[in-house]
Amino acid sequence: MAPPPVSSGAARHGLIGVFWDRIEEEPNASRNHATTSRWSLSSMATLPAATRPGIPHRSAPAFAVLALLALLLPITLVIALSQPQPRSYDSHAYYVIETSPTSSGASHSTQSIARDLADRLDTEFVERVGELENFWLVKAPKTRADRGYELFDSHILNTRALSSEKNSQNQKSHQTQQRDSVVEHFQLIRRSAYDPLLESQINRFDEKLRRKRSLPNSSLSARHLAYSIRSLERQVLRRRQKRDLIYVPTPDGPAPLLEPRQTASRPTKGGKLLTLSQMAARKFNIYDPLWPKQWHLVNDVIQKHMINATGVWDMGITGKNVTVAIVDDGIDMTSDDLKDNFFEAGSWDYNDHTPLPEPRLPDDLHGTRCAGEIAAVRNDVCGVGVAYDGKVAGIRILSASISDADEASALNYGYQENHIYSCSWGPPDDGKSMEAPSRLIFKAMLNGIQKGRGGKGSVFVFASGNGGAVDDQCNFDGYTNSIYSVTISAIDRQGLHPYYSEVCSANMVVTYSSGSGDNIHTTDVGKNKCTDRHGGTSAAAPLGAGIFALVLQARPDLTWRDVQYLAVTTAIPFSLDDPDWQRTASGRLYNHKFGFGNMDAYHIVQAAKTWKLVKPQAWWTSANVNAHSQPVTKQGANATIVVTQADLDGANFESLEHITVAVNIKHSRRGNVRVLLISPHGSVSILAAHRRYDDASTGFPGWVFMTVKHWGENAVGAWTLSVQDPIGTQNSNGTFEDWAMGMWGECKDATRQQLFKMPDDAEILLPPSPVSGVALETVMPGLSSSVFGAAPTPLKNPPPLVSDTSMGFSKTKSYVKPTAHLPEDHTGNYTSGDIVTGMGSMSAYLKGKSSWVFVAFGIAIVVGGCLCGWFFLLRMRRQRERARFQTDPDGDQADQGVGLLSGARRPGGLLQQVLGGASGRGNGYGFEPVAGEEDLPMRSMGRGPIESRHKAGMSQTKPTTKDLYDAFGNASGSEDGCETEQEEKQPHRESQADNKPRAAPYNDIDPDDEYMDSFLEDPDANTPLASRTPADEHSDQESRRLVDEEDEDGRQEGED
Template identity: 45%
Template sequence: MHFYFTATLICLVWVASATIIKRDPSRQYYTLHFPLDEAATQHHAKKIAASLGTRYEGPVGELKTYFMVSSELPGVVKRSSDQQVDPVLAAFEQQKENGALLKRSADDSVAWSKVQRIDKQILKRRSKRAVIPRAPILSSGKLVLEDAKASLGIKDPGFTNQWHLVNQETTGNDINVTSVWKQGVTGKGTVVAILDDGLDYDSKDLKDNFYAEGSYDFNDHVDLPTPVLWNDYHGTRCAGQIAAVKNDACGVGIAYDAKVSGIRILSGEITDVDEAAALNYKYQENHIFSCSWGPPDDGRTMEAPNGILADAFINGIENGRGGKGTVYVFATGNGGDAGDNCNFDGYTNSIYTITVGAIDHADRHPSYSESCSAQLVVTYSSGGGKSIYTTNHGNEECTDMHGGTSAAAPNAAGIFALVLSVRPDLTWRDMQHLCVQTALPVDLKDKDWKQLPSGRMYNHKYGYGKLDSWAIVEAAKEFKSVNKQTYLELPVEMNKTAIPDSTSGKHKKPLQSVVQITEAMVAAAGLSRLEHITATVNIEHQRRGDIQMVLASPNKVESELATVRLGDSSPDGIHNWKFMTVKHWEENPIGNWTLFVYDEINADSTGYMLNWTMTLFGEMDPGFEGEPIHRPDVNHDTTNDGTTSVIKPSSSATSTQSKETHAPARPTRVKPVTTTTASSTSKTVTTTTSPASTTPTSHMDDDEAVSPGGSAADKDDNSDHSVFIYAFVGTAAILGLATAMYLHKRKDWRAPSLPRQTPSTAPIASMDYEFDELKPEEEDEDDHDDYEEGESSDARPLLSQQQQDQHQQQQDR
């Protein structure tokens, strides 16, 4: 009986201790914290509460070392003319620090020696971390437009033509900005620098928002970026997209209260020194740099900012905006119709830039907009019969002919100006995270969309999706800045391994290199959240455009690093080129990463893989202590194991937009002819590797890649038998023909006596082979053969139907 009574009493005490304390709005609450959970802790808490003149409320939920006390409001007294202090906190501080001077019983002294601190409880509002929806919209785009005019006082005559701001025909196919403007978020306090061909600062639509202090002309080396040449209108158009004043001229800018600087660099030749200076010009005052230019988008150029230019980008992200970093925005390029890929542009595939592609008014991919794994987001530009309406060169001149990815980049820069006007403390990497987190996937019927382990979706044409002004601004309001960046670098020596030929057949033989990333490596680098991945590659090849590369993660996520470029016939190969992907953002990196390298199109052009380095960039663990180990003491020596893998048509070269869409060429930064003092014409590429012992790497076995007709070995055997049969039959036919001719000439029907032919002297039959073109539905049945049956994959198609047709046309000619 006594046992049951005791057990019941214990249960009642436990229930009472776990009871939620209901808050009385007339009282102020505090928590007492005791580091150790002891039998008398609750007794000590009651003693402390009494000493402070407060009411003991009880323990805090299931926490054994926290106890609640309260006092009546008001709980603040004046200590001096300008300082207020909480009497309970003041009493705790005094009694805790001066306990030896106060008269206490032994029991009180023990209680005060046990308590560690007191915390005043402040009311806070928590926000839901659900997916941010689109701001509520009215039933039609026309209503949205009229509502914006009325509520915001927009009288610009061209506002109705700015479909990218308010799409009246297809509601929702716009940047969703009016709901942001209604909050008073209009870009005030931000400055966007337009690196371009000048800026018409006398234009009525721009002069009130022109920031002369952040402007300069690096072509003519004068203070103001005055357009001089007949075609110096591009920068003015971009500036109008961002910060056209709300007035009675043309339209309005996305951030119509922001400032714009003009940095003129595209109207003539400039040196790397001038370009580097331009990329950092007044980077404390200029917050965002909008760059709608790059190397030629011709499908054969491969150019990157090296040396001083590379240092300029690093200087910008490290020291710009008071250390928060310059936000560099670059257009992907307009070379899509030429088979170009933005991973061959060293400006757009940099981890320091936000690479922006284009979509048209129907949320579709225009054929000119380049695709690549470095593309982060897309936004609106020309295509499908519509272009961007904006300010033009001239006092009150406007245009509705602006387009290409040249227009997409400033649209993004304008949206980022809205973000920084709300959160000027955000870093350059914060902006990238916000892009990833808030971008909206479009054109979901496109087959390149793949769901990632993060739950997000990615497409090499669209990145993570289109920018939504309302979504990214709302997310920015509560965004917690990411910790500093760290990286993990893993060099791989390939010992000049031959790249297998992949020009025929359904099953291709890629060169495969596997890098194993362990939990210890990630922990030693302090890497807590993955962001960018780069693959720095060295390849010798007789025709660079034949090379295709895919990076596959341990989670079967595949990034298309390099696509075939039919126009790139350079024999220079690939030297220290950094391919970049953002597709693996926040993916768990632990496991085996595989680089697939294919040699396509031209069987007579061969190449060798020398080495490559995979580098993972991301957020450092806030709790990490010590010096991070960026390059672990391992050596990933790998060679080709002869395995096979399926090649599919390249999605990145496939267009959902008619070829009738024509985009203006993206402006090209003009370089002067340079000279070099190097005495040797040979190119030598070296990579330093750790002198440690080799770590085993995982390769696929030959029997893992089995085609529908059998194993690769079986196919080789069958091919050998076929060749033997054809040679035998052909030899017999030739001998028969020769015999007939001889007999006919001599009119002699005696059987000829011919010597037996050895294999070295036997005639070889010349056979022509025809291969049936694979249908798309047949190709979709297979994937890279390293995936087991039943596993999902997002293998990147590597060769498009368009590219195959172009190649066939070249062969026919």
């Protein structure tokens, strides 16, 4: 079938068409085609490779490569845009915009609204905040943001409602407060919703500013934006604390270093029994040197105190297809213990904003040690992990200060492939801090449990904290007392409660860590480094995460609540002589130090196999209960909430799991306050106890406590909250203001139950119309809303317009990275070698909201360069084919084929011909240019270094330089001027004699195989190249003269 004609230039567009036209200008080198067909690239691409004129079947891989490049372009764009953008906190201020999901109409998406507001505020749109819907990150240069908004100044001075005195006070306060042009601008936009005059002023001012800075016009009015944007908050950097720092109450002297206990192995000869660890090592082929010391896996001394994982391994359950994300200070993915189980796709560095979360600082050891506990492989390096066939991802956030937006993104990073998040960090465990995650981070955790793992929910595992020695409690930590977390505390190898492990009613279970003279033995930073100084609750949480990995391999369909149910119902109580054990109305024992008991891997996995999935989560919350400002005394100030069956039925509530309690307590010394929750059945949860170092006078303004102690109890009845001051000094006084309670559990009817949403998700909280002055009434939800998450602080006196609260700054503290007071089970790590000390920001990384343009442009350049190179090679090949045709009158090469990639093969292949063939150096053949001639017959060209070696009497059996492998491998092995087949065999024999490594034995190669020469041995680098002599040059000149005479004779004959 004849190809369709193509008009010149009309059907050819762009770079490809130009190059194709240039190629078609050359005559067809094949003697089998008398005429040259004019084809377009598009028409040839639609035909089978075998039917394309001038293109043999062997050129099909080239078109496949081009097609692959075209397919990879959109994939590369998606990958580039899906990665978090780098941050520049030193030079830019970052803000999180929250759009209302109810505000997006058919014509405006929430992202378009956020972009419109970003343009209006003269900021740059960055990206969505992690996986959170309706949260967007924008930035502005600090030099502009910190100046303040010009119209804001005039608005304050010209507010008609202000008296002159109030105006003076407000102006003075305004001048002393931290300024932010973006937040001030946003405040005026919010106020314009009820002030048409202000709206017109903003619109005129913004339009003038946009014209001055050449900014795009806003498609939405200020009033529309005011009703579409929920909030804007400037991000403030803060630092989370690794729980490798144990606070001790007596800092006068360092704690003594406790050496690891050395357990003598029992003899294995003379008929005596093997130890448990030796038996397990034989059964599971474990040869790791630390295995006998990993007592948490197999305890040869106290056999009842180990996690009991060997029975699970014997079932073939070793963590396969489960990934645990270590949210910490990085993972050493080059470690021999971790490199095979490192999951790069689920990893990111939020401190240095790079894809690989490498430990770059000298004290970036924590994450690698935790990862080793979970997934260290079986080898001969250190020890093994609980789930040694599982994967670990690294999410680095603890090596520098980060913003709430970055932390929220980290807790959702890769949340479809990362199944469990192990978090051994939190606020300082100093016995005086009280800190909860911000609303943004709370939303990220909620998003994780609702959408992670394909809707089954991410499993968050948090270490309870190391502040036990200073009376710190995990109910003062908003991460560990979250209903979305599995809070794990620690016990030592003897089953005792370590002094550092924190006590609270949010503790769910315990597992093993340092104490009683021994620590956790695991992997350390370095290629083959180990440590026996890992401990604290930092070590207990990863062990729990590793056990959950075994559970999810056995039952990947479990939801996040199923995992919590299994942890509660399979925990094993121990040390029953401890006075804190109490049997609840559900029949379970609970202890504030140990939770429901110790985790047992075999028990929980066996239970998971037959576990019936629980129904969706239901919740019920009480109204605010006024405590009438009762004085807080030793006897206690009490208030009661009565829960009826009708209340629970109305909430579709069936069985109880978690209880959250939001309190508003005023006290001059917070550390004196004790808070108890008493169930209708007499079970008592200690929500807060005495903290001797907590001198704060702020009390508990809307703080949320949580308890799991009442799991499974009947919720109907009177629940009493008792607030006490057991110290009762004259200088301490307080009042119990109000409280509210929330209950979480399993629903009755799964078909009726909806996913939980935060109470204010569907609301637009606009500032009310000012009555007097410009002070804004801050709209705060009540305590009944606080029980759902991080509690706000109720404010009776609203802040002024220019206060920090109204400015929208994230009210968080920045904590210094711990460098001292390391405990006995963290001191003396045995790492050695150089530590990577930092990495510069990626200056060539995608920038700003135009990142996709740079990516597309860069890829287009790469693809275009590849096409140019490919067509250039094509043209060179055709020139040589035409020359070869002219020198082959007998048709010896007729079977060689012609076209894109056909023709005779040279040792260097196409790539080397382009890189060095024209110079006469670096190839087996050197082509010397002839003046005035562009296309020469092949036999007119000198043989370069190889021919020189002929004349110098040198051996021809070794090529002079290395030959690049032919990437296409489709050219024949014979060529005008090549060595004979017998000559090609000789280098192989010599290389065999020299015992040099080769790609394949010569005996396995078919002598007729056209790909044979791609396996040629690299030449001997010590073989010198012969220099060309004057005799050589004379011989070449004589050869060229004879060739010119022959060509002239041929032309005359053709004319005749």
